[in-house]
Amino acid sequence: MADIDTWIVACSTDDLDPGSGLKIAGTCPPIAVFNVEGEYFAIDDTCSHAEYSLSEGYVDGDTVECELHFATFSVRTGEALTAPATDPVGTYPVRLEDGHIHVAAAQRCVIARSRI
Ligand code: FES
Numbered sequence: 303m304a305d306i307d308t309w310i311v312a313c314s315t316d317d318l319d320p321g322s323g324l325k326i327a328g329t330c331p332p333i334a335v336f337n338v339e340g341e342y343f344a345i346d347d348t349c350s351h352a353e354y355s356l357s358e359g360y361v362d363g364d365t366v367e368c369e370l371h372f373a374t375f376s377v378r379t380g381e382a383l384t385a386p387a388t389d390p391v392g393t394y395p396v397r398l399e400d401g402h403i404h405v406a407a408a409q410r411c412v413i414a415r416s417r418i
Contacts (some may be wrong), residue, residue, distance in 0.1 A: 309401050321361045322361060324357055326353060328412065335403055335405060338377060349368045349373065
C-alpha cells in the first residue's frame with residue numbers, strides 16, 4: 303500500500319455505477335476508483351505493463367481488464383492476475399462519507415485537489 307497522509311474526495315457515489323471505474327483528476331500518479339457492487343476500491347490508474355489507463359478498462363466482478371493488451375488486475379489487492387502484466391499496481395484505502403468516496407493518498411501525489 304502506498305504512503306498515506308491525506309484524504310481526497312474522489313467523487314460522489316452517484317458518479318460511479320456498479321461495475322465501473324473512474325480516474326480521479328489531480329493525482330500523480332493517477333488513481334482510479336472502482337465500484338464492485340457497492341464496495342469501492344482505489345488502485346493506481348496506470349497499468350503496470352505499458353502505462354495505459356485502467357479506468358478505461360472492462361470491470362468484471364472485482365477485476366479490471368486493461369483495454370490495451372488485456373492484462374487483468376484485482377481491484378481489491380492490485381495484483382496482476384494475467385499476462386502480459388506481471389507487476390502489481392498500488393492500492394489505496396477508501397472510505398465513504400456523506401455520499402462521497404474518499405481515497406487516502408500520499409500528500410506528494412495530490413497536485414490539484416482540495417485536502418480534507
Ligand atoms: S498496457 Fe495494460 S496490458 Fe498492456
